[in-house]
Amino acid sequence: MAQQLQQLPPGSPQSAGAVPRAKANSFSALLHRSPRLRLAGLLTAPALWLVLVYVAALAALLITAFWTVDTFTGEVSTEWTTENIVTVLTDPVYQRITLRTVWIAVAVTVIDMILALPIAFFIAKVAPARWEKLLVVAVLMPLWASYLVKAYAWRNVLSEGGLLEWLGAPIGLSSPGYGETAVIVTLSYIWLPYMILPIYAGFDRVPDSLLEASGDLGAKPLTTMRLVMLPLLVPSIIAGTIFTFSLSLGDYITAQIVGGTTQMLGTVVYANVGAANNLPFAAAVSLVPIAIIMFYLFIVRRTGALNSL
Amino acid sequence: MRLSRSAKVVLGVITGLVLLFIYTPLLLVVVNSFNADRTFGWPPKGFTLEWWGKAFDSPGVRDAVVSSVWVALVSTIVSLVLGTLLAISLQRYEFFGRDVISLLVILPIALPGVVTGIALNNMFTTILGVPLSLWTVVIAHATFCMVTVFNNAIARLRRTSAGLEEASSDLGAGVFTTFGLVTFPQLRSALLAGGLLAFALSFDEIIVTTFTIGAGETTLPIWILQNLFRPNQAPVVNVVAVVLIVVSIVPIWLAQRLSGDSVGVSEARVKADGR
Numbered sequence: 001m002a003q004q005l006q007q008l009p010p011g012s013p014q015s016a017g018a019v020p021r022a023k024a025n026s027f028s029a030l031l032h033r034s035p036r037l038r039l040a041g042l043l044t045a046p047a048l049w050l051v052l053v054y055v056a057a058l059a060a061l062l063i064t065a066f067w068t069v070d071t072f073t074g075e076v077s078t079e080w081t082t083e084n085i086v087t088v089l090t091d092p093v094y095q096r097i098t099l100r101t102v103w104i105a106v107a108v109t110v111i112d113m114i115l116a117l118p119i120a121f122f123i124a125k126v127a128p129a130r131w132e133k134l135l136v137v138a139v140l141m142p143l144w145a146s147y148l149v150k151a152y153a154w155r156n157v158l159s160e161g162g163l164l165e166w167l168g169a170p171i172g173l174s175s176p177g178y179g180e181t182a183v184i185v186t187l188s189y190i191w192l193p194y195m196i197l198p199i200y201a202g203f204d205r206v207p208d209s210l211l212e213a214s215g216d217l218g219a220k221p222l223t224t225m226r227l228v229m230l231p232l233l234v235p236s237i238i239a240g241t242i243f244t245f246s247l248s249l250g251d252y253i254t255a256q257i258v259g260g261t262t263q264m265l266g267t268v269v270y271a272n273v274g275a276a277n278n279l280p281f282a283a284a285v286s287l288v289p290i291a292i293i294m295f296y297l298f299i300v301r302r303t304g305a306l307n308s309l
Numbered sequence: 310m311r312l313s314r315s316a317k318v319v320l321g322v323i324t325g326l327v328l329l330f331i332y333t334p335l336l337l338v339v340v341n342s343f344n345a346d347r348t349f350g351w352p353p354k355g356f357t358l359e360w361w362g363k364a365f366d367s368p369g370v371r372d373a374v375v376s377s378v379w380v381a382l383v384s385t386i387v388s389l390v391l392g393t394l395l396a397i398s399l400q401r402y403e404f405f406g407r408d409v410i411s412l413l414v415i416l417p418i419a420l421p422g423v424v425t426g427i428a429l430n431n432m433f434t435t436i437l438g439v440p441l442s443l444w445t446v447v448i449a450h451a452t453f454c455m456v457t458v459f460n461n462a463i464a465r466l467r468r469t470s471a472g473l474e475e476a477s478s479d480l481g482a483g484v485f486t487t488f489g490l491v492t493f494p495q496l497r498s499a500l501l502a503g504g505l506l507a508f509a510l511s512f513d514e515i516i517v518t519t520f521t522i523g524a525g526e527t528t529l530p531i532w533i534l535q536n537l538f539r540p541n542q543a544p545v546v547n548v549v550a551v552v553l554i555v556v557s558i559v560p561i562w563l564a565q566r567l568s569g570d571s572v573g574v575s576e577a578r579v580k581a582d583g584r
Contacts, residue, residue, distance in 0.1 A: 028483030153334035250421020
């Protein structure tokens with residue numbers, strides 16, 4: 001706008017009709033003089049959005065967990081109670097579901113770690129340089145395919161008369177069917193790239209010269225791996241576990257698609273929002289994964305893993 | 310460290326097997342969308358295009374596609390505006406509370422989708438009393454899509470100097486002219502990449518959507534979830550799944566070429582939760 005005004009000779013007939021532009025110019029000049037006003041203009045909308053939409057929603061969730069539902073009207077009543085929290089923590093049903101969810105998340109994390117270490121090592125340190133980029137893309141691509149489709153794909157693989165039965169038949173193996181095992185396999189599949197990538201980045205950062213020095217000083221490959229590489233890799237591995245662990249902990253779609261009757265914390269949350277219509281209880285249940293993740297982050301924060309996210 | 314030849318071969322074979330494990334299920338969905346057998350037993354019994362035709366003729370699928378595209382477009386536009394404003398304020402200005410804001414942006418991706426979903430559902434229905442609709446989905450999607458735009462924009466701003474903007478204003482350009490002629494052209498490809506990622510994220514998001522969508526509305530992922538357990542719809546579900554794979558991967562591929570950096574893990578994390 002300022003530029004357009006400069007092109008007009010002062011006092012020319014056009015400039016007489018350019019009042020709105022002149023106004024914009026003075027507004028622009030005001031902004032130019034005051035960085036604080038500029039910042040306010042930039043920051044107000046996104047900051048309000050984050051605070052009003054997200055922070056307010058999280059705060060409301062915490063508060064709602066202490067409310068209850070009127071059994072007659074089905075409406076949320078704002079009477080304060082710790083009943084929901086107490087039920088979630090002490091009822092054996094929810095204790096079992098919490099334990100099962102944590103067990104699934106741990107199993108998924110361990111499986112992914114075991115699968116990711118050799119492939120990340122191969123891509124970073126063994127594969128020829130021209131393959132390296134290609135392999136990284138090959139790992140990265142499926143990560144972007146829809147999460148829902150991946151869970152659905154496993155429903156196909158594990159189905160009766162499906163691919164897995166056909167593959168397993170000659171060696172006498174059958175599909176585990178839909179259940180807890182299927183959930184673990186599917187979640188390991190879905191989150192595997194999230195484990196491979198940070199570990200690959202970790203291997204990539206270990207300088208080759210360090211490994212050569214270790215070899216020159218007489219260490220066998222396994223010793224080098226244990227004493228040189230592993231300590232340097234710990235933050236990357238933990239970064240990977242944060243992904244796989246917390247993503248599995250909050251899952252319920254996979255449990256719904258391949259889990260059969262398997263219930264996870266997410267399943268309970270979803271059931272209480274929809275069918276059971278007990279939002280305060282759902283809110284109380286959702287505090288469990290939040291607390292577990294916070295606790296896990298608190299433990300691992302000293303390893304510096306949070307910086308490799 | 311000198312690995313023996315056999316160790317290298319073993320590692321190569323493991324890598325190959327893991328890649329096979331990664332791609333087989335996705336390929337199976339693609340193959341099954343052409344499988345003549347309704348129950349999708351393996352091996353396939355014959356080739357057919359019938360399911361693709363059925364999917365194109367299905368009004369349910371068509372409506373879901375329209376809703377998905379609309380939600381993804383509006384969320385992308387909102388997140389482009391908010392993400393860009395946020396990136397410029399955090400990168401070019403120093404102010405009290407800057408660290409808090411930069412932590413707030415990544416919060417929607419740091420917490421599991423189920424938490425974001427129930428938090429927003431609770432706020433809309435219990436606290437505000439707003440009926441759920443496609444608009445509430447847009448608000449939810451824009452909140453986490455903002456992060457991808459923000460990440461792309463701030464990475465680009467870090468690489469470009471604020472000196473150009475100062476020069477522009479020293480030469481007499483107003484604040485808006487400087488943005489239009491200096492800042493925006495530098496950001497353009499980063500914003501396009503961020504926008505494409507945001508679109509792909511929103512298009513196949515399922516978890517937060519299930520908590521924030523109005524009764525009777527369907528996006529494509531919701532349509533899949535509703536029809537997944539109906540045996541007579543299974544063939545069409547396969548086709549829709551293939552469409553989702555393609556629609557989510559093509560924008561990512563474009564975004565990677567545009568942004569020049571590989572799409573990082575933390576952005577992938579958005580995708581995961583976003584889910």
